[in-house]
Amino acid sequence: MATNLRKFNRFGSILTNHSNSLRRFSSPAASSGVLASADGQLLQSSKSINLYTAINQALHIALDSDPRSYIFGEDVGFGGVFRCTTGLADQFGKHRVFNTPLCEQGIVGFAIGLAAMGNRAIAEIQFADYIFPAFDQIVNEAAKFRYRSGNEFNCGGLTIRAPYGAVGHGALYHSQSPEAFFCHVPGLKVVIPRSPKEAKGLLLASIRDPNPVVFFEPKGLYRLAVEEVPEGDYTLPLSEAEVIREGSDITLVGWGAQLTTMEQACVDAEKEGISCELIDLKTLLPWDKETVEASVRKTGRLLISHEAPVTGGFGAEISASIVERCFLRLEAPVARVCGLDTPFPHVFEPFYMPTKNKILDAIKETVNF
Amino acid sequence: MSISHWLTRIGGGNLIKKIICSSLTLSHYQATASSSFPFLIRRNEHKAIFAFCSSTNVAFFGARRYNSTKTEGQLLSESDDEDGSTLEEKQGFDFPGGKIAYTTKLNFLPASSEKRVQCYRVLDEDGYTILSNMSELVSKELALKVYSGMVTLNTMDKFLYEAQRQGRLSFYLTTYGEEAINLGSAAALSSDDIVLGQYREAGILLWRGFTVQDFANQCFGNNDGHGKGRQMPVHYGSKSLNFVTISSPLTTQLPQAVGMAYSLKMDKKDSCVVAFFGDGSASEGDFHAGLNFAAVMDAPVVFICRNNGWAISTPVTQQFRSDGIVVKGQAYGIPSIRVDGNDALAVYDVVRSAREMAINEQRPILIEAMTYRVSHHSTSDDSTKYRSVEEIEHWKTLHSPITRLRKWIGRNGWWSNKDESKLHGEATTQVKVAIDEAEKKKMPPLRDMFTDVYDELPLNLMEQETMLRETIQKHPKDFPNNMPL
Ligand SMILES: Cc1ncc(C[n+]2csc(CCOP(=O)(O)OP(=O)(O)O)c2C)c(N)n1
Ligand SMILES: [Mg+2]
Secondary structure (H helix, E strand, O other), X not given: OHHXXXXXXXXXXXHHHHHHHHOOOOOOOOOOOOOEXXXXXXXXXXXXXXXXXXXXXXXXXXXXXXXXXXXEEOOOOOOOOOOOOOOXXXXXXXXXXXXXXXXXXXXXXXXXXXXXOOOXXXXXXXXXXXXXXXXXXXXXXXXXXXXXOOOOOOOOOEEEEEEEOXXXXXHHHOOOOOXXXXXXXXOOEEEOOOOHHHHHHHHHHHHHOOOOEEEEEEHHHOOOOEEEEEOOOOOOOOOOOEEEEOOOOEEEEEOOOHHHHHHHHHHXXXXXXXXXXXXXXXXXXXXXXXXXXXHHHHXXXXXXXXXXXXXXXXXXXXXXXXXXXXXXXXXXXXXEEEEOOOXXXXXXXXXXXXXXXXXXXXXXXXXXX | XXXXXXXXXXXXXXXXHHHHHHHOHHXXXXXXXXXXXXXXXXXXXXXXXXXXXXXXXXXXXXXXXXXXXXXXXXXXXXXXXXXXXXXXXXXXXXXOOEEEOOOOOOOOOOOOOOOOOOOEOOXXXXXXXXXXXXXXXXXXXXXXXXXXXXXXXXXXXXXXXXXXHOOOOOOOOOOOOOHHHHHHHHHHOOOOOEEEOOOOOHHHHHXXXXXXXXXXXXXXXXXXXXXXXXXXXXXXXXXXXXXXXXXXXXXXHHHHHHHHHHHHHHOOOOOOEEEEEEOOHHHOHHHHXXXXXXXXXXXXXXXXXXXXXXXXXXXXXXXXXXXXXXXXXXXXXOOEEEEEOOOHHHHHHHHXXXXXXXXXXXXXXXXXXXXXXXXXXXXXXXXXHOOOHHHHHHHHHHOOHHHXXXXXXXXXXXXXXXXXXXXXXXXXXXHXXXXXXXXXXXXXXXXXXXXXXXXOOXXXXXXXXXXXXXXXXXXXXXXXXXXXX
């Protein structure tokens, strides 16, 4: 990751800055033992940590707070290739935190069985790019376990974590954002956090949610995104989007690492007199249409941005839904600034990406339509 | 009871006997060899059986194997001399798929055999031949070519790894410790054989004529590299060298290899497909799919597992409970053999035999090459987090496949210290020049981002290319300036 880190450092500082000023929980933390102040700010001690450490804390709490919880996957035992499971095997034992054989369909199938017995099964897929051997287990099994049995069985304790997204040099198979495939599957929840604080709260919520959740982690931010994160146990609500920047001219919707880029575009647009409202969708399935709809009713314009290829991406679903609900209020076509319809290329990555200026241009076009 | 004894009792002819023996060839004599000079004896057996296989009509052979030997071979293991059952009971009942004998003994098959499958070896650690006729089998020319290849591969790894550390490359991965598997198997194959690698098999390409410059070009993603800069470093490939481009998702190449082998079979080609994979990758579903398909389709494919003890941080003890990978072949009906992967001559010998069997008998073969991943998994890994430095050093120094072959060729009077320093000098210069050149070369043109998604550009990509070019014109500073537009 060395080269990539250098590349990303210039973005890193921006993320850190804005995260300090902007991060407010849209609703108080749900977990008991955590106090929330009137504006939703948590009254517990917090430390400035990066995203993988926040994930590590969440996993730690998950194991600590429920003796029937397990964490496993390829290379998880020594801490995982992204260090998210560091120290967990030592503390909670090799029977609760362990390496599996190298087989994604096995990992998820095993996790479904474990979850079906009333456990919390937290499975790690090493890269989202390698989730596809498990696709059948996720789509045909996990997602339909409850429905097909008339609710006699369920695997709601299942959470599948997978690092996703661009890192600067990952090419075809260490860069993909496969969220849309899973958003096409009734019975699943799909969650993507944007920052350390969000990651911890959303992951704990996903683990405790009584439905199978696919949790994609923005691996480009594992080390780079740093913010104050409450040290204790807290959850953030699923299926609730958050307005992380208020504005009046256009609504921008995104999730995960892409919000960093979108945020920069909003800042630049503001300099040119355009007021952008930025929404972090957080949960892509089932998603919070109300929050997006309310925002578009206010601004009259919508732009969606994601790293995944534009065709068939989740942006298409948001666009269609908002057009259905806000057709007469829209003052311009819904804009999508996304990855291109090619496999994720190595040396062409800077061209492939939905960059800040691509977003900024689209903001201006939409506002001036 | 031995196979031949049993066959005589049920009245099987000599021909069937031989067929059974040959269909069990590799795994059978692995399990039975016990003399103090097992290699010599086994070798002769092998040759004799082999001669028979090669001269047998393949179609006839295949048909006989299905009608009789496969089920009877299985029957054999179930039947029991002392259980007092009649011959009829022994011959068993015609279940779909063949006859199965009955037994009154409630016996579970053991989880594994008492002794671990042995490892075929020709050179000992000091480079002494255990087999006397090795210099007949391997000519001076061949041995030196294999050795030079191993040294060149090692040198290339050293400098490209270093280039990554210096931030000149985004990623790299070495083949340290597995040079013998690479070059030994490459030497045993014909250039018509199609190779599907995992990623630690650069030596095959090197042997086939992929130049150090070709490797460096791919790693730097420049316009001269195969692959047009689209994949990460080490994802090599070359159509003309019959080496299918590496894909990161593990084990996907195994079922694909079977499809390719089936095509060779249908075209009656005198070549086979060779698919490499790691001990970790053998856990994927595609491993099982690949082996089963290969067996059922009678595909001429050689599966070579590089069992290097580790899959990133996961040791083989957490990967499987079987006696490695070699024993899995038999369950699918595939002759299998284990070889010392740090013995270049043994690898050569085994792969050569496997290739002949695969082609002559039109069937798959499984090879498990025992070795050790001396390097970190890749430049993204620090293996001292999960294994001891002593363990790495032990393998690096005591079991170096390069040192072992070097001792042998030296002892044969084929290689001097002068030759050694000349080779190292040349390899070093060659690699350094190639890296510098590769770094200076033009990057692929922007167009290459959009081509080859399909055979021709569809409308959406044409539109996206146009839009991208407008963006580049508007914001040239957002994009790397070394990419030809
Ligand atoms: C389907 C899939 N899952 C996970 C990975 C990540 N990964 C890359 S290499 C590797 C270990 C492979 O080990 P092994 O097969 O033993 O090969 P070795 O590296 O030892 O040569 C893993 C887990 C991947 N590339 N593809
Ligand atoms: Mg391995």
